[in-house]
Amino acid sequence: MFESLTERLDRIFKKLRGYGKLTEQNIQDGLREVRLALLEADVNYKVVKDFVNTVHERAVGQEVLDSLTPGQQLIKIVHEELTALMGGQKQDINFSGKWPVSIMLVGLQGSGKTTTAGKLALHLRGKGRRPYLVPADIYRPAAIEQLQKLANDLDMPAYPSVPDMKPLDICQRAMILAREKAYDTVIIDTAGRLHIDTVLMDELKGIEAAIDPSEIILVADAMTGQDAVNIAEKFNQTLGLTGIILTKMDGDARGGAALSIKAVTQKPIKFVGVGEKLDALEPFYPDRMASRILGMGDVLTLIEKAQATFDAKKAVELEKKIRKESFTLEDFRDQLQQIKKMGTLEQIIGMIPGLNKIKSLQGLRPDESELVRIEAIINSMTRVERRNYTIINGSRRRRIAQGSGTSVQDVNKLLKNFVHMQKMMKRLKKGGLRNIQNLFSG
Amino acid sequence: MFKWFLKKKEEPQEKAEEESGLFQRLKDQIARTRESFVKQVDRLFLGKKEIDADLLDSLEEILITADLGVSTATELIERIREKVKRKELSDAFALKNYLREEILTLLRSPQKEGEEITASPFVILVIGVNGTGKTTTIGKLAHRFKGLGQNVMLVAADTFRAAAIEQLEIWSKRAGADLIKQKSGSDPSAVVYDALEAAQSRKTDVMIIDTAGRLHTKVNLMEELKKVQRVIQKKMPGAPHEILLVLDATTGQNAISQAKLFNSAVGITGMVLTKLDGTAKGGVVVGISNELKIPIRFIGIGEKMEDLREFDPDAFVSALFD
Ligand SMILES: Nc1nc2c(ncn2[C@@H]2O[C@H](COP(=O)(O)OP(=O)(O)O)[C@@H](O)[C@H]2O)c(=O)[nH]1
Ligand SMILES: Nc1nc2c(ncn2[C@@H]2O[C@H](COP(=O)(O)OP(=O)(O)O)[C@@H](O)[C@H]2O)c(=O)[nH]1
Ligand SMILES: [Mg+2]
Ligand SMILES: [Mg+2]
Numbered sequence: 001m002f003e004s005l006t007e008r009l010d011r012i013f014k015k016l017r018g019y020g021k022l023t024e025q026n027i028q029d030g031l032r033e034v035r036l037a038l039l040e041a042d043v044n045y046k047v048v049k050d051f052v053n054t055v056h057e058r059a060v061g062q063e064v065l066d067s068l069t070p071g072q073q074l075i076k077i078v079h080e081e082l083t084a085l086m087g088g089q090k091q092d093i094n095f096s097g098k099w100p101v102s103i104m105l106v107g108l109q110g111s112g113k114t115t116t117a118g119k120l121a122l123h124l125r126g127k128g129r130r131p132y133l134v135p136a137d138i139y140r141p142a143a144i145e146q147l148q149k150l151a152n153d154l155d156m157p158a159y160p161s162v163p164d165m166k167p168l169d170i171c172q173r174a175m176i177l178a179r180e181k182a183y184d185t186v187i188i189d190t191a192g193r194l195h196i197d198t199v200l201m202d203e204l205k206g207i208e209a210a211i212d213p214s215e216i217i218l219v220a221d222a223m224t225g226q227d228a229v230n231i232a233e234k235f236n237q238t239l240g241l242t243g244i245i246l247t248k249m250d251g252d253a254r255g256g257a258a259l260s261i262k263a264v265t266q267k268p269i270k271f272v273g274v275g276e277k278l279d280a281l282e283p284f285y286p287d288r289m290a291s292r293i294l295g296m297g298d299v300l301t302l303i304e305k306a307q308a309t310f311d312a313k314k315a316v317e318l319e320k321k322i323r324k325e326s327f328t329l330e331d332f333r334d335q336l337q338q339i340k341k342m343g344t345l346e347q348i349i350g351m352i353p354g355l356n357k358i359k360s361l362q363g364l365r366p367d368e369s370e371l372v373r374i375e376a377i378i379n380s381m382t383r384v385e386r387r388n389y390t391i392i393n394g395s396r397r398r399r400i401a402q403g404s405g406t407s408v409q410d411v412n413k414l415l416k417n418f419v420h421m422q423k424m425m426k427r428l429k430k431g432g433l434r435n436i437q438n439l440f441s442g
Numbered sequence: 443m444f445k446w447f448l449k450k451k452e453e454p455q456e457k458a459e460e461e462s463g464l465f466q467r468l469k470d471q472i473a474r475t476r477e478s479f480v481k482q483v484d485r486l487f488l489g490k491k492e493i494d495a496d497l498l499d500s501l502e503e504i505l506i507t508a509d510l511g512v513s514t515a516t517e518l519i520e521r522i523r524e525k526v527k528r529k530e531l532s533d534a535f536a537l538k539n540y541l542r543e544e545i546l547t548l549l550r551s552p553q554k555e556g557e558e559i560t561a562s563p564f565v566i567l568v569i570g571v572n573g574t575g576k577t578t579t580i581g582k583l584a585h586r587f588k589g590l591g592q593n594v595m596l597v598a599a600d601t602f603r604a605a606a607i608e609q610l611e612i613w614s615k616r617a618g619a620d621l622i623k624q625k626s627g628s629d630p631s632a633v634v635y636d637a638l639e640a641a642q643s644r645k646t647d648v649m650i651i652d653t654a655g656r657l658h659t660k661v662n663l664m665e666e667l668k669k670v671q672r673v674i675q676k677k678m679p680g681a682p683h684e685i686l687l688v689l690d691a692t693t694g695q696n697a698i699s700q701a702k703l704f705n706s707a708v709g710i711t712g713m714v715l716t717k718l719d720g721t722a723k724g725g726v727v728v729g730i731s732n733e734l735k736i737p738i739r740f741i742g743i744g745e746k747m748e749d750l751r752e753f754d755p756d757a758f759v760s761a762l763f764d
Contacts, residue, residue, distance in 0.1 A: 039512045254696075
């Protein structure tokens with residue numbers, strides 16, 4: 001839909017290749033594009049303005065590294081600044097404070113509070129806590145039942161709220177029960193409310209004052225637009241938030257709201273929701289989020305890692321091969337060896353925009369022990385086989401399996417994956433050779 | 443299409459009375475939106491006669507802050523720039539009117555007038571991403587149709603989200619509508635098929651199908667939706683007569699992607715913009731409705747059964763500018 005920022009900057013900076021410094025003029029051209037990218041990603045107008053000014057100041061006069069074009073250099077600065085803004089250390093739930101620890105989830109209607117309550121309960125149980133789920137949304141039809149069902153699915157206790165109880169009473173009684181039954185972590189699911197609804201905001205204040213929770217977390221939808229700043233500011237003013245959880249990150253929203261919310265609250269984004277299932281909760285990675293907002297997948301991280309670990313000559317060769325579509329099993333083995341230095345395959349696939357969405361790649365996500373097995377299989381092939389997999393018939397497969405101490409199915413699976421990979425590379429070549437060039441020519 | 447349908451059994455007097463009260467309510471409800479927007483615009487125009495770069499920049503800010511999006515905002519501003527250059531626009535007040543008319547034109551172009559409906563039941567399929575307000579909107583629609591003397595049936599085809607069926611059941615009771623449901627986890631297509639059978643024997647006038655929220659990027663879930671549509675089409679040729687996409691006014695530019703992908707999957711016939719009682723402006727619909735030529739049918743302005751209004755482009759823009 002939108003031309004990616006990398007593409008746009010590349011276009012702008014094409015003429016400028018070879019310039020040694022970021023100058024006032026090329027920065028201004030570049031920052032205009034950065035600004036548009038941020039606005040398209042729903043970062044709030046004012047936040048964008050501040051941000052662009054900061055980057056401008058930092059960028060003027062900077063040397064452009066030999067290995068980078070001015071466009072890449074500017075993106076690097078933009079990316080670093082964005083990451084720093086959203087960043088800080090990865091943060092989990094804070095368990096200090098009154099016993100039992102309580103966590104209040106607040107936010108607008110439909111942002112994902114109830115689902116997130118279930119997700120947090122599961123996450124915290126995994127860390128050895130004993131969560132107690134408290135449905136305090138008496139307004140939305142069947143909201144109490146919704147959380148009780150989730151609790152039931154998780155085989156976890158939930159307070160038996162009924163819609164004619166007052167939310168404050170529910171919370172206070174639930175705290176007493178939790179203490180009695182030694183549940184050490186109380187998760188309170190509150191009703192969705194508009195930040196301008198003073199009656200309901202006061203209700204939250206009342207609960208907060210009565211139970212003094214360790215965490216008050218704003219659950220916000222990653223698709224939120226410009227209004228994110230108003231919402232976050234109001235919730236933060238009223239309650240003093242301790243953190244943010246950003247939901248529905250499994251879609252294609254660029255998620256500029258993350259930056260807006262962070263900018264106005266200065267509170268850590270603790271987790272992101274990446275699906276409707278209760279295990280779909282992940283820690284927040286500022287650098288990934290920065291790339292996403294800029295519309296670049298995690299290309300940047302990959303550029304850096306690739307720069308650090310890839311043998312430059314091999315990279316150039318690989319690029320040629322992908323271009324000529326002569327990528328062989330031998331190259332694949334080389335790749336695996338390089339990749340092992342960079343991180344897990346899963347991480348790497350996840351970092352490449354487009355690739356992480358390709359279903360067929362799921363078979364290509366072996367764990368580390370499988371990497372060893374794959375290498376063994378390829379090692380057991382003859383050179384001719386490695387260069388032309390199509391000759392590997394049934395009897396060759398059996399021989400290879402025996403030689404590598406694996407099974408014929410393993411060999412079949414590897415070959416199937418390899419064919420997928422070739423196809424995928426063709427696709428990449430058509431759609432985004434530029435990405436690959438960026439990746440491997442650094 | 444919808445309008446015609448609604449008029450079938452409506453009582454004119456009651457309607458007129460409701461309309462004026464309703465109109466006031468809409469204005470009150472989105473007063474915040476209007477106030478801040480208008481305040482900004484007025485502050486902008488106050489004491490300014492000339493149209494200069496500063497003015498256009500501030501205008502851009504207002505449009506983008508209302509979630510109109512970079513491309514729609516830029517397009518509008520560019521058109522103004524052209525007009526100024528050609529000396530067709532000179533003072534700030536003319537500019538304001540021009541802008542108002544332009545947005546109105548964008549919104550108005552897809553609002554089509556009714557064709558005749560003979561179908562019974564009139565089948566409405568309600569779709570959208572998670573948490574936008576589908577189920578609530580269905581409750582409100584049911585109430586509206588009941589008020590017009592229609593026989594309404596709600597169909598619980600969100601069999602996925604915990605307690606989604608129970609939620610719709612409560613709404614059906616509030617509105618006095620029939621409910622067709624099966625067990626949680628059952629196949630939505632099967633639920634819809636059974637409901638159509640039941641509707642035909644019960645002489646249902648309006649059948650509204652609630653579906654599970656799904657992100658438009660999830661291929662399998664979109665396939666599931668297409669299957670529901672196919673089942674309906676097969677059982678009742680010509681149905682669904684209305685496919686409503688429910689959009690949350692708080693959503694930013696992602697709504698464009700939602701509208702496009704849902705539209706290419708099942709073909710949307712109308713949109714509902716919910717949660718306009720907050721401070722979000724929902725400006726993204728301006729571009730969507732114009733680009734996809736899909737009318738906005740209703741707006742949601744609260745969580746109560748009565749908090750649904752027919753979308754009226756004039757009222758919408760007036761509420762922003764007057
Ligand atoms: N795709 C996706 N859907 C989510 C996520 N979190 C919540 N949802 C869905 O969003 C909708 C609203 O969630 P709910 O927990 O009821 O929101 P609440 O009104 O804030 O309590 C439901 O359909 C959830 O399944 C997420 O991270 N990804
Ligand atoms: N303030 C406000 N809340 C709404 C509106 N429409 C729906 N909601 C709320 O949004 C939340 C999600 O609504 P629901 O109908 O369950 O969404 P669904 O997941 O799309 O079916 C609920 O808390 C509703 O009460 C509206 O127009 N205004
Ligand atoms: Mg809830
Ligand atoms: Mg629903």
